[in-house]
Amino acid sequence: MNHARQYPRHWRRPPQIITDRRWRRILPLAILAYLILALGSLEIDGARLIEGLERGARFAHGFLQPDFTSRWGDIRQGLIESLTMTLTATVVGILVSVPIGIGAARNLVPRPIYLVCRSIIAVSRSLQEIIIAIFLVAMFGFGPFAGFVTLAFASIGFLAKLLADDIEEIDASQAEAIRATGASWWQLIHYAVQPQVMPRLLGLSLYRLDINFRESAVIGIVGAGGIGATLNTAIDRYEYDSAGAILLIVIAIVMLAEYASSYLRKTLQ
Amino acid sequence: MLSIDRLSKTYGTQGGASGDTALNNVTFQVPQGQVLGLIGPSGAGKSTLIRCINRLVEPSSGTIRLGETDLAAVRGRDLRRARRRIGMIFQEYALVERLTVMENVLSGRLGYVPFWCSFTRRFPGHDIENAYRLLDRVGLLDHADKRADALSGGQRQRVGIARALSQEPELLLVDEPTASLDPRTSRQIMRLISEICRERELPAIVNIHDVPLAQQFMHRIVGLRRGEMVFDGAPDDLDDAMLTEIYGAEDWTAMRQEHEDDTTAEQDTRLQLAGGAG
Numbered sequence: 404m405n406h407a408r409q410y411p412r413h414w415r416r417p418p419q420i421i422t423d424r425r426w427r428r429i430l431p432l433a434i435l436a437y438l439i440l441a442l443g444s445l446e447i448d449g450a451r452l453i454e455g456l457e458r459g460a461r462f463a464h465g466f467l468q469p470d471f472t473s474r475w476g477d478i479r480q481g482l483i484e485s486l487t488m489t490l491t492a493t494v495v496g497i498l499v500s501v502p503i504g505i506g507a508a509r510n511l512v513p514r515p516i517y518l519v520c521r522s523i524i525a526v527s528r529s530l531q532e533i534i535i536a537i538f539l540v541a542m543f544g545f546g547p548f549a550g551f552v553t554l555a556f557a558s559i560g561f562l563a564k565l566l567a568d569d570i571e572e573i574d575a576s577q578a579e580a581i582r583a584t585g586a587s588w589w590q591l592i593h594y595a596v597q598p599q600v601m602p603r604l605l606g607l608s609l610y611r612l613d614i615n616f617r618e619s620a621v622i623g624i625v626g627a628g629g630i631g632a633t634l635n636t637a638i639d640r641y642e643y644d645s646a647g648a649i650l651l652i653v654i655a656i657v658m659l660a661e662y663a664s665s666y667l668r669k670t671l672q
Numbered sequence: 673m674l675s676i677d678r679l680s681k682t683y684g685t686q687g688g689a690s691g692d693t694a695l696n697n698v699t700f701q702v703p704q705g706q707v708l709g710l711i712g713p714s715g716a717g718k719s720t721l722i723r724c725i726n727r728l729v730e731p732s733s734g735t736i737r738l739g740e741t742d743l744a745a746v747r748g749r750d751l752r753r754a755r756r757r758i759g760m761i762f763q764e765y766a767l768v769e770r771l772t773v774m775e776n777v778l779s780g781r782l783g784y785v786p787f788w789c790s791f792t793r794r795f796p797g798h799d800i801e802n803a804y805r806l807l808d809r810v811g812l813l814d815h816a817d818k819r820a821d822a823l824s825g826g827q828r829q830r831v832g833i834a835r836a837l838s839q840e841p842e843l844l845l846v847d848e849p850t851a852s853l854d855p856r857t858s859r860q861i862m863r864l865i866s867e868i869c870r871e872r873e874l875p876a877i878v879n880i881h882d883v884p885l886a887q888q889f890m891h892r893i894v895g896l897r898r899g900e901m902v903f904d905g906a907p908d909d910l911d912d913a914m915l916t917e918i919y920g921a922e923d924w925t926a927m928r929q930e931h932e933d934d935t936t937a938e939q940d941t942r943l944q945l946a947g948g949a950g
Contacts, residue, residue: 580766580832583726584839585756585783590790594779598770 465643474637474645481633484547485619488629492551493612496558503559504566505592511570527560536622547628554615565607566600573599605671609664616660620653674843674875675701679734681720694720696899705873707866709880709890713919717899718879722845726758727751738843756783759836763848765828769821773812773831776820777803780838806834826857833864844869844876851881855934862889883915884931
Protein backbone atom coordinates (compact mmCIF):
# COMPACT_ATOMS: atom_id res chain seq x y z
CA MET A 404 0.00 0.00 0.00
CA ASN A 405 3.02 2.23 -0.17
CA HIS A 406 2.94 3.44 -3.76
CA ALA A 407 1.96 7.09 -4.44
CA ARG A 408 -1.58 7.73 -5.65
CA GLN A 409 -2.03 8.76 -9.28
CA TYR A 410 -3.75 12.11 -9.79
CA PRO A 411 -5.15 13.29 -13.15
CA ARG A 412 -3.03 15.70 -15.17
CA HIS A 413 -5.96 17.25 -17.02
CA TRP A 414 -8.73 19.39 -15.68
CA ARG A 415 -11.56 21.18 -17.41
CA ARG A 416 -13.94 23.68 -15.91
CA PRO A 417 -17.28 21.90 -15.48
CA PRO A 418 -20.20 23.57 -17.30
CA GLN A 419 -21.76 26.11 -14.94
CA ILE A 420 -25.08 27.16 -16.45
CA ILE A 421 -26.44 24.38 -18.64
CA THR A 422 -25.31 21.08 -17.25
CA ASP A 423 -27.23 18.79 -19.63
CA ARG A 424 -25.09 17.83 -22.61
CA ARG A 425 -28.03 17.60 -25.07
CA TRP A 426 -29.31 21.06 -24.16
CA ARG A 427 -25.85 22.46 -24.69
CA ARG A 428 -26.02 21.29 -28.31
CA ILE A 429 -29.67 22.11 -29.01
CA LEU A 430 -29.77 25.62 -27.56
CA PRO A 431 -27.21 27.31 -29.85
CA LEU A 432 -28.85 25.70 -32.89
CA ALA A 433 -32.29 26.92 -31.79
CA ILE A 434 -30.97 30.43 -31.27
CA LEU A 435 -29.33 30.42 -34.70
CA ALA A 436 -32.56 29.19 -36.37
CA TYR A 437 -34.57 31.92 -34.66
CA LEU A 438 -32.06 34.56 -35.74
CA ILE A 439 -32.33 33.46 -39.40
CA LEU A 440 -36.15 33.45 -39.30
CA ALA A 441 -36.20 36.84 -37.61
CA LEU A 442 -33.87 38.34 -40.21
CA GLY A 443 -36.12 36.93 -42.96
CA SER A 444 -39.13 38.77 -41.54
CA LEU A 445 -37.43 42.17 -41.65
CA GLU A 446 -38.45 42.87 -45.29
CA ILE A 447 -35.27 44.56 -46.35
CA ASP A 448 -35.89 46.67 -49.43
CA GLY A 449 -32.70 47.07 -51.45
CA ALA A 450 -33.88 49.96 -53.63
CA ARG A 451 -35.05 51.92 -50.59
CA LEU A 452 -31.71 51.31 -48.92
CA ILE A 453 -29.82 52.81 -51.84
CA GLU A 454 -32.14 55.81 -51.85
CA GLY A 455 -31.57 56.18 -48.13
CA LEU A 456 -27.82 56.06 -48.63
CA GLU A 457 -28.13 59.10 -50.84
CA ARG A 458 -29.99 60.97 -48.11
CA GLY A 459 -27.47 59.79 -45.59
CA ALA A 460 -24.74 61.18 -47.79
CA ARG A 461 -26.50 64.56 -47.87
CA PHE A 462 -26.72 64.40 -44.10
CA ALA A 463 -23.03 63.57 -43.77
CA HIS A 464 -22.31 66.37 -46.17
CA GLY A 465 -24.24 68.77 -43.91
CA PHE A 466 -22.16 67.53 -41.01
CA LEU A 467 -18.96 68.31 -42.85
CA GLN A 468 -20.16 71.82 -43.60
CA PRO A 469 -22.04 72.72 -40.44
CA ASP A 470 -23.88 76.01 -40.67
CA PHE A 471 -23.81 77.75 -37.31
CA THR A 472 -24.80 81.20 -38.55
CA SER A 473 -28.00 81.23 -40.59
CA ARG A 474 -30.15 79.70 -37.80
CA TRP A 475 -28.01 80.91 -34.90
CA GLY A 476 -30.89 82.76 -33.24
CA ASP A 477 -32.98 79.55 -33.06
CA ILE A 478 -30.02 77.47 -31.97
CA ARG A 479 -29.13 79.89 -29.20
CA GLN A 480 -32.72 79.99 -28.00
CA GLY A 481 -32.91 76.17 -28.05
CA LEU A 482 -29.65 75.78 -26.17
CA ILE A 483 -30.64 78.19 -23.43
CA GLU A 484 -33.98 76.42 -23.07
CA SER A 485 -32.28 73.04 -22.90
CA LEU A 486 -29.68 74.10 -20.36
CA THR A 487 -32.30 75.80 -18.17
CA MET A 488 -34.52 72.74 -18.38
CA THR A 489 -31.59 70.45 -17.54
CA LEU A 490 -30.39 72.36 -14.52
CA THR A 491 -33.81 73.09 -12.97
CA ALA A 492 -35.01 69.53 -13.59
CA THR A 493 -31.87 68.06 -12.01
CA VAL A 494 -32.11 70.28 -8.92
CA VAL A 495 -35.81 69.55 -8.43
CA GLY A 496 -35.13 65.87 -9.14
CA ILE A 497 -32.48 65.71 -6.43
CA LEU A 498 -34.62 67.56 -3.88
CA VAL A 499 -37.53 65.19 -4.40
CA SER A 500 -35.52 62.00 -4.78
CA VAL A 501 -33.50 62.30 -1.55
CA PRO A 502 -36.52 61.85 0.76
CA ILE A 503 -37.97 59.17 -1.54
CA GLY A 504 -34.61 57.42 -1.66
CA ILE A 505 -34.37 57.41 2.13
CA GLY A 506 -37.94 56.13 2.32
CA ALA A 507 -37.09 53.33 -0.10
CA ALA A 508 -34.18 52.03 1.99
CA ARG A 509 -35.35 48.88 3.74
CA ASN A 510 -32.94 49.32 6.65
CA LEU A 511 -34.25 52.74 7.70
CA VAL A 512 -38.03 52.85 7.46
CA PRO A 513 -41.07 50.74 8.37
CA ARG A 514 -42.36 48.43 5.68
CA PRO A 515 -45.42 50.44 4.50
CA ILE A 516 -43.31 53.55 3.77
CA TYR A 517 -40.74 51.36 2.05
CA LEU A 518 -43.39 49.89 -0.24
CA VAL A 519 -44.92 53.28 -1.11
CA CYS A 520 -41.53 54.79 -1.97
CA ARG A 521 -40.45 51.76 -3.98
CA SER A 522 -43.70 51.96 -5.97
CA ILE A 523 -43.09 55.64 -6.80
CA ILE A 524 -39.64 54.67 -8.03
CA ALA A 525 -41.01 51.77 -10.04
CA VAL A 526 -43.57 54.01 -11.79
CA SER A 527 -40.99 56.65 -12.57
CA ARG A 528 -38.54 54.10 -13.91
CA SER A 529 -40.97 52.09 -15.96
CA LEU A 530 -41.97 55.07 -18.12
CA GLN A 531 -39.40 56.09 -20.71
CA GLU A 532 -38.69 59.82 -21.03
CA ILE A 533 -40.26 60.13 -24.47
CA ILE A 534 -43.51 58.56 -23.32
CA ILE A 535 -43.70 60.88 -20.32
CA ALA A 536 -42.87 63.82 -22.57
CA ILE A 537 -45.69 62.94 -24.99
CA PHE A 538 -48.17 62.83 -22.09
CA LEU A 539 -46.91 66.05 -20.55
CA VAL A 540 -46.84 67.92 -23.84
CA ALA A 541 -50.47 66.95 -24.27
CA MET A 542 -51.15 68.21 -20.73
CA PHE A 543 -49.10 71.41 -20.58
CA GLY A 544 -48.74 72.23 -24.27
CA PHE A 545 -45.59 72.57 -26.36
CA GLY A 546 -42.56 74.17 -24.76
CA PRO A 547 -39.86 73.74 -22.17
CA PHE A 548 -42.16 73.46 -19.15
CA ALA A 549 -43.30 70.01 -20.29
CA GLY A 550 -39.65 69.13 -20.80
CA PHE A 551 -38.71 70.32 -17.33
CA VAL A 552 -41.41 68.22 -15.67
CA THR A 553 -40.46 65.19 -17.79
CA LEU A 554 -36.80 65.35 -16.85
CA ALA A 555 -37.52 66.01 -13.18
CA PHE A 556 -39.87 63.02 -13.06
CA ALA A 557 -37.37 60.74 -14.77
CA SER A 558 -34.54 61.96 -12.49
CA ILE A 559 -36.55 60.97 -9.42
CA GLY A 560 -36.75 57.33 -10.45
CA PHE A 561 -33.08 57.17 -11.32
CA LEU A 562 -31.62 59.01 -8.33
CA ALA A 563 -33.99 57.66 -5.69
CA LYS A 564 -33.42 54.05 -6.72
CA LEU A 565 -29.63 54.28 -6.79
CA LEU A 566 -29.58 56.27 -3.55
CA ALA A 567 -31.85 53.75 -1.82
CA ASP A 568 -29.70 50.84 -2.99
CA ASP A 569 -26.62 52.62 -1.71
CA ILE A 570 -28.21 53.32 1.67
CA GLU A 571 -29.16 49.67 1.97
CA GLU A 572 -25.49 48.76 1.60
CA ILE A 573 -24.06 51.12 4.23
CA ASP A 574 -21.91 49.75 7.02
CA ALA A 575 -24.53 48.76 9.59
CA SER A 576 -22.13 48.92 12.53
CA GLN A 577 -21.63 52.68 12.09
CA ALA A 578 -25.39 53.18 12.16
CA GLU A 579 -25.66 50.88 15.17
CA ALA A 580 -23.06 52.93 17.03
CA ILE A 581 -24.94 56.17 16.40
CA ARG A 582 -28.21 54.53 17.43
CA ALA A 583 -26.55 53.37 20.66
CA THR A 584 -25.78 56.97 21.67
CA GLY A 585 -29.51 57.68 21.95
CA ALA A 586 -29.68 59.58 18.65
CA SER A 587 -33.06 60.27 17.09
CA TRP A 588 -33.98 59.01 13.62
CA TRP A 589 -33.08 62.33 11.98
CA GLN A 590 -29.74 62.40 13.79
CA LEU A 591 -29.12 58.84 12.66
CA ILE A 592 -29.72 59.86 9.05
CA HIS A 593 -27.49 62.89 9.38
CA TYR A 594 -24.61 61.35 11.33
CA ALA A 595 -24.47 57.73 10.19
CA VAL A 596 -26.12 57.53 6.77
CA GLN A 597 -25.33 60.85 5.10
CA PRO A 598 -21.53 60.68 5.54
CA GLN A 599 -21.52 57.20 4.05
CA VAL A 600 -23.60 57.95 0.95
CA MET A 601 -22.73 61.59 0.23
CA PRO A 602 -19.87 61.05 -2.26
CA ARG A 603 -22.02 58.64 -4.21
CA LEU A 604 -25.02 60.97 -4.17
CA LEU A 605 -22.91 63.83 -5.53
CA GLY A 606 -21.49 61.59 -8.24
CA LEU A 607 -24.96 60.37 -9.23
CA SER A 608 -26.31 63.92 -9.33
CA LEU A 609 -23.57 65.06 -11.68
CA TYR A 610 -24.12 62.00 -13.84
CA ARG A 611 -27.85 62.71 -13.93
CA LEU A 612 -27.14 66.30 -14.95
CA ASP A 613 -25.40 65.13 -18.07
CA ILE A 614 -28.03 62.46 -18.81
CA ASN A 615 -30.69 65.15 -18.51
CA PHE A 616 -28.95 67.33 -21.05
CA ARG A 617 -28.80 64.49 -23.56
CA GLU A 618 -32.43 63.61 -22.89
CA SER A 619 -33.43 67.23 -23.36
CA ALA A 620 -32.31 66.93 -26.96
CA VAL A 621 -34.46 63.83 -27.45
CA ILE A 622 -37.68 64.95 -25.79
CA GLY A 623 -37.58 68.22 -27.76
CA ILE A 624 -38.42 66.13 -30.80
CA VAL A 625 -41.85 65.27 -29.36
CA GLY A 626 -42.51 68.94 -28.58
CA ALA A 627 -41.02 69.46 -25.14
CA GLY A 628 -38.93 72.45 -26.17
CA GLY A 629 -35.19 72.92 -26.03
CA ILE A 630 -32.48 72.13 -28.51
CA GLY A 631 -34.35 68.98 -29.59
CA ALA A 632 -37.18 71.11 -30.98
CA THR A 633 -34.69 73.22 -32.92
CA LEU A 634 -33.04 70.06 -34.26
CA ASN A 635 -36.38 68.62 -35.30
CA THR A 636 -37.31 71.80 -37.14
CA ALA A 637 -33.97 71.85 -38.96
CA ILE A 638 -34.38 68.25 -40.12
CA ASP A 639 -37.99 68.85 -41.19
CA ARG A 640 -36.79 71.75 -43.36
CA TYR A 641 -34.02 69.57 -44.88
CA GLU A 642 -31.47 72.03 -43.41
CA TYR A 643 -28.92 69.33 -42.71
CA ASP A 644 -26.11 71.88 -42.36
CA SER A 645 -27.91 73.54 -39.43
CA ALA A 646 -28.82 70.11 -37.99
CA GLY A 647 -25.15 69.16 -38.21
CA ALA A 648 -24.20 72.30 -36.33
CA ILE A 649 -26.74 71.51 -33.58
CA LEU A 650 -25.49 67.95 -33.23
CA LEU A 651 -21.90 69.13 -33.00
CA ILE A 652 -22.83 71.59 -30.26
CA VAL A 653 -24.72 68.87 -28.36
CA ILE A 654 -21.75 66.52 -28.64
CA ALA A 655 -19.39 69.24 -27.44
CA ILE A 656 -21.56 70.08 -24.42
CA VAL A 657 -22.03 66.43 -23.47
CA MET A 658 -18.30 65.84 -23.68
CA LEU A 659 -17.65 68.91 -21.60
CA ALA A 660 -20.17 67.79 -18.98
CA GLU A 661 -18.64 64.30 -19.00
CA TYR A 662 -15.13 65.61 -18.36
CA ALA A 663 -16.26 68.14 -15.78
CA SER A 664 -18.33 65.60 -13.83
CA SER A 665 -15.65 62.91 -13.84
CA TYR A 666 -13.11 65.47 -12.67
CA LEU A 667 -15.44 66.66 -9.90
CA ARG A 668 -16.25 63.13 -8.81
CA LYS A 669 -12.57 62.32 -8.53
CA THR A 670 -11.85 65.33 -6.34
CA LEU A 671 -14.90 64.67 -4.17
CA GLN A 672 -13.96 61.09 -3.21
CA MET B 673 -26.07 49.50 39.41
CA LEU B 674 -27.39 47.26 36.69
CA SER B 675 -29.57 44.28 37.45
CA ILE B 676 -30.66 41.79 34.88
CA ASP B 677 -33.45 39.46 35.86
CA ARG B 678 -34.47 36.32 33.95
CA LEU B 679 -33.54 37.83 30.60
CA SER B 680 -34.40 35.64 27.61
CA LYS B 681 -34.12 36.19 23.90
CA THR B 682 -35.44 33.93 21.20
CA TYR B 683 -34.78 34.81 17.58
CA GLY B 684 -37.33 34.36 14.84
CA THR B 685 -40.47 33.88 16.89
CA GLN B 686 -42.83 35.69 14.57
CA GLY B 687 -46.14 33.88 14.44
CA GLY B 688 -45.51 31.93 17.62
CA ALA B 689 -43.22 29.23 16.26
CA SER B 690 -40.23 28.89 18.57
CA GLY B 691 -36.89 29.85 17.03
CA ASP B 692 -33.30 29.77 18.23
CA THR B 693 -32.82 30.56 21.90
CA ALA B 694 -29.96 33.03 22.22
CA LEU B 695 -30.40 33.77 25.92
CA ASN B 696 -32.17 31.70 28.51
CA ASN B 697 -33.10 33.13 31.92
CA VAL B 698 -29.92 35.11 32.45
CA THR B 699 -29.82 36.78 35.87
CA PHE B 700 -26.98 38.83 37.37
CA GLN B 701 -26.14 42.22 38.81
CA VAL B 702 -23.27 44.60 38.19
CA PRO B 703 -22.48 46.94 41.09
CA GLN B 704 -20.93 50.38 40.69
CA GLY B 705 -17.35 50.36 39.42
CA GLN B 706 -17.22 46.66 38.59
CA VAL B 707 -15.74 45.53 35.30
CA LEU B 708 -17.46 42.31 34.34
CA GLY B 709 -16.06 40.09 31.62
CA LEU B 710 -18.47 38.05 29.55
CA ILE B 711 -16.81 35.01 28.05
CA GLY B 712 -18.08 32.13 25.98
CA PRO B 713 -17.71 30.60 22.51
CA SER B 714 -19.02 32.30 19.38
CA GLY B 715 -22.79 32.06 19.28
CA ALA B 716 -23.10 31.74 23.06
CA GLY B 717 -25.19 34.92 23.20
CA LYS B 718 -22.60 37.42 24.46
CA SER B 719 -23.33 39.99 21.76
CA THR B 720 -27.06 39.47 22.09
CA LEU B 721 -26.85 39.99 25.84
CA ILE B 722 -25.13 43.35 25.69
CA ARG B 723 -27.30 44.48 22.79
CA CYS B 724 -30.42 43.63 24.78
CA ILE B 725 -29.24 46.02 27.48
CA ASN B 726 -29.30 49.05 25.20
CA ARG B 727 -32.05 47.55 23.07
CA LEU B 728 -30.22 47.33 19.79
CA VAL B 729 -31.75 43.87 20.08
CA GLU B 730 -35.26 43.43 21.51
CA PRO B 731 -35.33 41.04 24.49
CA SER B 732 -38.12 38.44 24.48
CA SER B 733 -38.72 38.47 28.24
CA GLY B 734 -37.21 39.50 31.55
CA THR B 735 -36.25 42.84 33.07
CA ILE B 736 -33.12 44.95 32.85
CA ARG B 737 -32.90 47.66 35.50
CA LEU B 738 -30.46 50.53 35.34
CA GLY B 739 -31.15 52.65 38.43
CA GLU B 740 -34.92 53.05 38.43
CA THR B 741 -35.52 52.44 34.73
CA ASP B 742 -36.62 49.11 33.29
CA LEU B 743 -34.65 49.18 30.06
CA ALA B 744 -36.64 46.27 28.63
CA ALA B 745 -39.89 48.23 28.79
CA VAL B 746 -39.06 51.77 27.61
CA ARG B 747 -40.07 52.99 24.16
CA GLY B 748 -39.63 55.94 21.82
CA ARG B 749 -38.23 59.05 23.47
CA ASP B 750 -37.73 57.25 26.79
CA LEU B 751 -35.70 54.58 25.03
CA ARG B 752 -33.41 57.22 23.50
CA ARG B 753 -33.10 58.87 26.92
CA ALA B 754 -32.13 55.48 28.37
CA ARG B 755 -29.64 54.75 25.58
CA ARG B 756 -27.76 57.97 26.16
CA ARG B 757 -27.03 56.80 29.71
CA ILE B 758 -25.26 53.72 28.33
CA GLY B 759 -21.98 54.05 26.47
CA MET B 760 -21.03 51.37 23.98
CA ILE B 761 -17.65 50.43 22.54
CA PHE B 762 -17.61 48.25 19.43
CA GLN B 763 -15.56 45.45 17.98
CA GLU B 764 -14.57 47.08 14.69
CA TYR B 765 -14.63 50.52 16.31
CA ALA B 766 -17.79 51.46 14.35
CA LEU B 767 -16.65 55.03 13.91
CA VAL B 768 -18.33 57.00 11.17
CA GLU B 769 -15.33 56.90 8.89
CA ARG B 770 -15.95 60.00 6.81
CA LEU B 771 -16.54 62.23 9.83
CA THR B 772 -13.71 63.85 11.75
CA VAL B 773 -12.48 62.49 15.06
CA MET B 774 -14.13 65.43 16.81
CA GLU B 775 -17.49 64.79 15.15
CA ASN B 776 -17.27 61.16 16.18
CA VAL B 777 -16.63 62.11 19.79
CA LEU B 778 -19.37 64.74 19.73
CA SER B 779 -21.81 62.20 18.28
CA GLY B 780 -21.88 60.81 21.82
CA ARG B 781 -23.89 63.94 22.66
CA LEU B 782 -26.60 63.31 20.06
CA GLY B 783 -29.02 62.02 22.67
CA TYR B 784 -28.68 65.26 24.60
CA VAL B 785 -28.88 67.95 21.95
CA PRO B 786 -31.80 68.84 19.66
CA PHE B 787 -31.59 67.88 15.99
CA TRP B 788 -30.96 71.41 14.79
CA CYS B 789 -28.00 71.78 17.09
CA SER B 790 -26.35 68.60 15.80
CA PHE B 791 -27.28 69.39 12.19
CA THR B 792 -25.42 72.70 12.24
CA ARG B 793 -22.59 71.20 14.34
CA ARG B 794 -23.22 73.86 17.02
CA PHE B 795 -22.73 71.78 20.13
CA PRO B 796 -22.85 73.53 23.52
CA GLY B 797 -19.50 74.87 24.74
CA HIS B 798 -19.19 72.47 27.65
CA ASP B 799 -19.75 69.49 25.32
CA ILE B 800 -16.91 70.65 23.10
CA GLU B 801 -14.67 71.33 26.09
CA ASN B 802 -15.44 67.88 27.44
CA ALA B 803 -14.75 66.27 24.05
CA TYR B 804 -11.30 67.88 23.97
CA ARG B 805 -10.66 66.73 27.54
CA LEU B 806 -11.59 63.15 26.59
CA LEU B 807 -9.41 63.20 23.49
CA ASP B 808 -6.56 64.38 25.69
CA ARG B 809 -7.32 61.58 28.15
CA VAL B 810 -7.06 58.91 25.41
CA GLY B 811 -3.97 60.62 23.97
CA LEU B 812 -5.42 61.89 20.69
CA LEU B 813 -5.72 65.63 21.25
CA ASP B 814 -3.67 66.40 18.14
CA HIS B 815 -5.86 64.23 15.93
CA ALA B 816 -9.16 66.01 16.60
CA ASP B 817 -9.56 67.37 13.07
CA LYS B 818 -8.43 64.27 11.20
CA ARG B 819 -10.91 62.06 9.46
CA ALA B 820 -11.58 58.89 11.44
CA ASP B 821 -10.44 56.65 8.58
CA ALA B 822 -6.98 58.24 8.73
CA LEU B 823 -6.25 56.64 12.12
CA SER B 824 -4.75 53.26 13.00
CA GLY B 825 -6.78 50.51 14.67
CA GLY B 826 -5.65 51.30 18.20
CA GLN B 827 -6.25 55.02 17.70
CA ARG B 828 -9.71 54.37 16.30
CA GLN B 829 -10.63 52.31 19.31
CA ARG B 830 -9.48 55.19 21.53
CA VAL B 831 -11.84 57.47 19.63
CA GLY B 832 -14.56 54.86 20.19
CA ILE B 833 -13.83 54.99 23.92
CA ALA B 834 -13.93 58.81 23.92
CA ARG B 835 -17.25 58.73 22.05
CA ALA B 836 -18.76 56.38 24.62
CA LEU B 837 -17.47 58.48 27.51
CA SER B 838 -18.74 61.75 26.04
CA GLN B 839 -22.23 60.42 26.75
CA GLU B 840 -21.32 60.67 30.45
CA PRO B 841 -22.68 57.16 30.79
CA GLU B 842 -23.76 55.32 33.91
CA LEU B 843 -22.84 52.01 32.31
CA LEU B 844 -20.34 50.93 29.69
CA LEU B 845 -21.04 48.11 27.24
CA VAL B 846 -17.94 46.85 25.48
CA ASP B 847 -18.26 44.41 22.58
CA GLU B 848 -15.03 42.55 21.79
CA PRO B 849 -12.88 45.68 22.08
CA THR B 850 -9.66 43.97 21.08
CA ALA B 851 -10.81 41.47 18.47
CA SER B 852 -9.18 43.33 15.58
CA LEU B 853 -6.10 44.61 17.40
CA ASP B 854 -2.62 43.18 17.90
CA PRO B 855 -1.75 41.72 21.36
CA ARG B 856 0.17 44.77 22.58
CA THR B 857 -2.46 47.31 21.49
CA SER B 858 -5.13 44.99 22.92
CA ARG B 859 -3.50 45.22 26.34
CA GLN B 860 -3.18 48.98 26.11
CA ILE B 861 -6.85 49.31 25.22
CA MET B 862 -7.95 46.96 28.01
CA ARG B 863 -5.77 48.86 30.47
CA LEU B 864 -7.30 52.16 29.34
CA ILE B 865 -10.83 50.83 29.71
CA SER B 866 -10.21 49.46 33.18
CA GLU B 867 -8.45 52.65 34.32
CA ILE B 868 -11.34 54.77 33.11
CA CYS B 869 -13.86 52.56 34.86
CA ARG B 870 -11.89 52.92 38.07
CA GLU B 871 -11.59 56.72 37.75
CA ARG B 872 -15.30 57.16 37.14
CA GLU B 873 -16.67 54.33 39.30
CA LEU B 874 -18.26 53.10 36.09
CA PRO B 875 -19.72 49.60 35.85
CA ALA B 876 -18.87 47.85 32.58
CA ILE B 877 -19.78 44.66 30.78
CA VAL B 878 -17.03 43.51 28.45
CA ASN B 879 -17.50 40.79 25.85
CA ILE B 880 -14.15 39.22 25.42
CA HIS B 881 -12.77 36.31 23.42
CA ASP B 882 -9.34 36.30 24.94
CA VAL B 883 -9.52 34.37 28.22
CA PRO B 884 -6.06 35.28 29.60
CA LEU B 885 -6.71 38.95 28.83
CA ALA B 886 -10.05 38.70 30.62
CA GLN B 887 -8.39 37.15 33.66
CA GLN B 888 -5.82 39.90 33.71
CA PHE B 889 -8.18 42.86 33.57
CA MET B 890 -11.65 41.82 34.75
CA HIS B 891 -12.95 42.03 38.32
CA ARG B 892 -15.47 39.31 37.75
CA ILE B 893 -16.23 36.86 34.98
CA VAL B 894 -19.51 35.47 33.72
CA GLY B 895 -19.37 32.49 31.38
CA LEU B 896 -22.11 31.85 28.85
CA ARG B 897 -22.74 28.66 26.95
CA ARG B 898 -25.62 28.36 24.50
CA GLY B 899 -27.41 31.29 26.13
CA GLU B 900 -27.13 30.02 29.69
CA MET B 901 -24.93 31.24 32.51
CA VAL B 902 -22.55 28.45 33.45
CA PHE B 903 -20.03 30.44 35.48
CA ASP B 904 -20.11 33.52 37.68
CA GLY B 905 -17.13 34.29 39.84
CA ALA B 906 -13.69 35.81 40.35
CA PRO B 907 -11.17 35.52 37.48
CA ASP B 908 -8.96 33.29 39.64
CA ASP B 909 -11.75 30.76 40.12
CA LEU B 910 -11.83 30.16 36.40
CA ASP B 911 -9.83 26.95 36.19
CA ASP B 912 -9.22 24.58 33.30
CA ALA B 913 -12.18 22.39 34.20
CA MET B 914 -14.46 25.40 34.14
CA LEU B 915 -13.06 26.61 30.83
CA THR B 916 -13.66 23.18 29.35
CA GLU B 917 -17.22 23.37 30.65
CA ILE B 918 -17.69 26.72 28.86
CA TYR B 919 -15.75 26.23 25.64
CA GLY B 920 -15.26 22.48 25.27
CA ALA B 921 -11.97 20.63 25.45
CA GLU B 922 -8.82 22.58 24.60
CA ASP B 923 -5.27 22.87 25.88
CA TRP B 924 -5.71 25.74 28.32
CA THR B 925 -2.27 25.46 29.89
CA ALA B 926 -0.60 26.06 26.52
CA MET B 927 -2.75 29.13 25.92
CA ARG B 928 -1.80 30.61 29.30
CA GLN B 929 1.86 29.91 28.59
CA GLU B 930 1.57 31.85 25.33
CA HIS B 931 -0.03 34.74 27.16
CA GLU B 932 2.78 34.82 29.69
CA ASP B 933 5.31 34.87 26.85
CA ASP B 934 3.48 37.85 25.36
CA THR B 935 3.48 39.67 28.68
CA THR B 936 7.17 38.98 29.29
CA ALA B 937 8.04 40.14 25.79
CA GLU B 938 6.04 43.31 26.35
CA GLN B 939 7.83 43.99 29.62
CA ASP B 940 11.20 43.32 28.00
CA THR B 941 10.44 45.84 25.30
CA ARG B 942 9.43 48.40 27.89
CA LEU B 943 12.64 47.80 29.91
CA GLN B 944 14.73 48.15 26.79
CA LEU B 945 12.99 51.39 25.87
CA ALA B 946 13.46 52.70 29.40
CA GLY B 947 17.12 51.64 29.30
CA GLY B 948 17.63 53.29 25.91
CA ALA B 949 16.08 56.52 27.14
CA GLY B 950 18.18 56.61 30.33
